[in-house]
Each structure stands twice: as structure tokens, then as C-alpha cells.
Amino acid sequence: MPSNQNKLAGQGTLASGILLLAIVMMSGLTLATAQEGAPGITQRTLFATFDPKAPACNPPPGLTKSLAYVQENERDFLQGVDHGLAMAAKDRGLEYHRVLVENDAAKAVEQIQSLLAAKVGALVATSPDPAALSKTLQKVIWSGAFVGTIVPPPATLLLNAPQYETGKVLTDAAIAHINAKLGGKAKVVLLTQDTMEFLAPRFEAMRDGLNQLPGVTIVADIAPKPVTKEGGLATMKTVLLANPDIDVVLGGDAVVLGALQALRADGKDRADQFLGGIDGEAEAVSEIKKGDSPYKASISLSSPVFGYAMGQFGADWLEGKSIPQAMDILPIALTNSNLAQYEADLADPAAVYADPVRRDSYLKMYGNICYDTRDQYVNFPWSSEQK
Structure with a gap:
């Protein structure tokens, strides 16, 4: 996203540097805005357990109260993510948009660019070619928006299974x-x-x-x-x-x-x-x-449950709350003895999210990040596992 800093960068004169400092001081820009364009955390990092009581920060300015999902294809797992995201958006009063790109990374990049131009507030994206999306997703993060991804970086909230x-x-x-x-x-x-x-x-x-x-x-x-x-x-x-x-x-x-x-x-x-x-x-x-x-x-790896959680954290981000930087999707072996409860959870992920015991059987959360600290977004292949 263009900024006063971007416009002045590269002029290479002392005068421009002084002018930039004056603009930053007069406008009261936060440190996070001054660090716009940061590469994020690029080295392997072990995050502490998520602290839900961490101090809140500023909500991102100038973005729409919206949640978008760029979905790579229609396999059931990704349809489950859509189900959870749509429910969370409805529960939190966000406009919800889903874009299906049919395994076309170039189309995914084009759609993310369009959402960036429309000032989307929260975005979740999946792709068969994560590297192709990386730079565009960084631009969305730099705009101040929430970005969630499933396995590959970059993201303000990265999900992975062990x-x-x-x-x-x-x-x-x-x-x-x-x-x-x-x-x-x-x-x-x-x-x-x-x-x-x-x-x-x-x-x-x-x-x-x-x-x-x-x-x-x-x-x-x-x-x-x-x-x-x-x-x-x-x-x-x-x-x-x-x-x-x-x-x-x-x-x-x-x-x-x-x-x-x-x-x-x-x-x-x-x-x-x-x-x-x-x-x-x-x-x-x-x-x-x-x-x-x-x-x-x-x-x-119950995709409706973690999809709902991502949607909730996207809404929290837009309200200036602190959210996890990373989240484990815990593997559960399905058997005839637990299928009934599992299917009930798929149908109603909101009930799972509202029940800490049930939620913690599916998800484990790490780190803290909010709009003011978005320069600390995850930009490495995070995993909670040492192997």
C-alpha cells in the first residue's frame, strides 16, 4: 500500500529524510506503520503459548469490515474451511466473500490484488503454489489486514498440523x-x-x-x-x-x-x-x-472448526485485539466410537469454539500479534514440531 514513506524513498537527499521525519512526527504514525514493508519473522522461532489476555492495540484504519476466502479448489477439506469462515463472518457481522480459483495460482494472485485494492479487512488464502502468492499476501499484511494461511507463510495467523x-x-x-x-x-x-x-x-x-x-x-x-x-x-x-x-x-x-x-x-x-x-x-x-x-x-484436521476459529480471529484483529501468530490443528483418528460427536462438531463449529475443552481437543494456539505489531507476522514454515 503506498505511503508517504514509500513516495519519498529513494530520493537520496538529506532534505527528503528530514521531511519524512517531520511527516511521521506530525501525523502521529505508529511504529507499526513506520515499519510498513517489514519482512516479518523469517527465522525459525518457537512461540510461547497464546495469551488471550494480552493487551489490545489499535484497530487497523481504513479497511472494510469484511472477510474473504481465496479457495484453491472444491475438495471437501477446503469446503469445510468455507463453512467455518462463513459462519464466523455471520456471527461477527462481517461481509463474506469466497473466490474459487480452480488450482490456478495466477488467478489467485489476481483475486488477492483485487481484494487488496478493495481494502479487505481479513483474508484467508490457499493455493497449490504458495510461492506464487507470497509477495501479494505480504502486501495485504502491510495494508494492515488480517491474513490467514493453511501451512505455508506468510500470515498474521498461520495454521499447521503437527x-x-x-x-x-x-x-x-x-x-x-x-x-x-x-x-x-x-x-x-x-x-x-x-x-x-x-x-x-x-x-x-x-x-x-x-x-x-x-x-x-x-x-x-x-x-x-x-x-x-x-x-x-x-x-x-x-x-x-x-x-x-x-x-x-x-x-x-x-x-x-x-x-x-x-x-x-x-x-x-x-x-x-x-x-x-x-x-x-x-x-x-x-x-x-x-x-x-x-x-x-x-x-x-477438522477444517470447519479451524475455519471458524480463523474467522473469529480475523474479526478480533479488526477490533484491535491480540490474536495467535500460529495455531496447531491437532490430528484425531476417526473411529466408529467418535464419529457421531465429530460430525456434530463439523455441523456446528461455533459450539466447539465456545467450549474451551472441545476447542482445545482440536486446536492449540501460540504467540501473540495485533495490528500494532504486525511487523512480527510469520514468514517462515512454522511448525510446533522439532522434527
Whole structure:
């Protein structure tokens, strides 16, 4: 966003420097405004636990009371984010806008630029190409707006799952099945997202766990493109040409559901297979409920719940309140014993957010930031994990 400082920068004279100082002093600009354009926190930092009682600061001036969501595609996980954000916006009296960019990073950048020009107050964005969005998201942060992202920086509130732990929870369930139902032997397909460095630890956990079993062979370790059901279907069709008998498939729910479709199309699905995913998508939950489906587990990262929390913190930011800099989305292994409560939480994330015990089973919050300290935004791949 242009400022008096930006307009005067580069003139290279003592007079311009004196004039700039006078403008800053006379206008009463805060330190945060004077630091507009700061790179944020770029080195790995461990944040303290979020303090909800931290002092408030100034609300950002000149921005609209609005919340926008730039959504990369329509997979269930991201639709859940939309559901939570929309509910939070309604509850807090914010205008809500969703923009679907269909895996097009250039379109996402264009839409974010439009929202910046419209003085959006709060923005949440996802993209298959985080690096392409980075500079534009920084400009939104410099404008004073709230920016929330899911896994990659930059953001005033960055969400991440403890990725290694997420992968380990799923892998442990698969290993238990292999030992109990498959005699300790299995041919495994990993449908990865290793091309996104921020998600790579979950697949490291899968390899670490499975490689400890001498009877297990990983016959395919591949990243589908795009990361959708269709991408998983196409990739699994290719895998089955060389390896028609597969016992275990692990990955994100969307791609593993595509793999299940490919297995069924070829008549290669079996009740004793273990297909497991991450995200807790509705179709995966439906498969688990059947009991005789190859789909045995999904690790929930309850997107409506954290979407609602992001919307609430966006509204808090616009009121000048202190919010977390980072938030863990805690992995939960879905079973028949907890599916009913889980589905109730998906439908009504506001009730989860209002109940500290239920909320803390899904989310853990770190650090503090507000408009006045927005130069401390997260601009590194934050994780609460040391691995």
C-alpha cells in the first residue's frame, strides 16, 4: 500500500529524510506503520503459548469490515474451511466473500490484488503454489489486514498440523491392520504431497513406520497432480498396471478416495485392504461407516472448526485485539466410537469454539500479534514440531 514513506524513498537527499521525519512526527504514525514493508519473522522461532489476555492495540484504519476466502479448489477439506469462515463472518457481522480459483495460482494472485485494492479487512488464502502468492499476501499484511494461511507463510495467523505426528497416527493404524489382518505382509502405495515441502513430514512418518516391517513393500511412492479425487484416480490407474494387487494405500483423503474408485473400477478392492487418508472428508467418513469398505481410517484436521476459529480471529484483529501468530490443528483418528460427536462438531463449529475443552481437543494456539505489531507476522514454515 503506498505511503508517504514509500513516495519519498529513494530520493537520496538529506532534505527528503528530514521531511519524512517531520511527516511521521506530525501525523502521529505508529511504529507499526513506520515499519510498513517489514519482512516479518523469517527465522525459525518457537512461540510461547497464546495469551488471550494480552493487551489490545489499535484497530487497523481504513479497511472494510469484511472477510474473504481465496479457495484453491472444491475438495471437501477446503469446503469445510468455507463453512467455518462463513459462519464466523455471520456471527461477527462481517461481509463474506469466497473466490474459487480452480488450482490456478495466477488467478489467485489476481483475486488477492483485487481484494487488496478493495481494502479487505481479513483474508484467508490457499493455493497449490504458495510461492506464487507470497509477495501479494505480504502486501495485504502491510495494508494492515488480517491474513490467514493453511501451512505455508506468510500470515498474521498461520495454521499447521503437527505434520509428522499426523502421518504417524495414520501409519500406526495401518501397521496395526497389517499385523492383525494381513499377516504382517503388504504391498503399499503412498500418494504423497512431497512437492509441497510443508507437508513432507507426514510422508516421512509413513516411510519411517512402514520400513520397520520386513514384510512390507512400498511399491509406489508418488505425488498425484492435482491433489484431488481425480488426480488420485488417474495415478492409481497407472500404479495398478504394474502392481494389480495392492493391500494398503495412504495419503490425503481426496487422492485416496480416487484410488479407491480405481480399485473398484478394476475389481481390485477387498474388504481386508487398508485405505487411509488425512483430512476427515465427508466421503471418507461415509466409507468408514460402511464397515466392509477398504477405507478403514481418516485422520481428522477438522477444517470447519479451524475455519471458524480463523474467522473469529480475523474479526478480533479488526477490533484491535491480540490474536495467535500460529495455531496447531491437532490430528484425531476417526473411529466408529467418535464419529457421531465429530460430525456434530463439523455441523456446528461455533459450539466447539465456545467450549474451551472441545476447542482445545482440536486446536492449540501460540504467540501473540495485533495490528500494532504486525511487523512480527510469520514468514517462515512454522511448525510446533522439532522434527
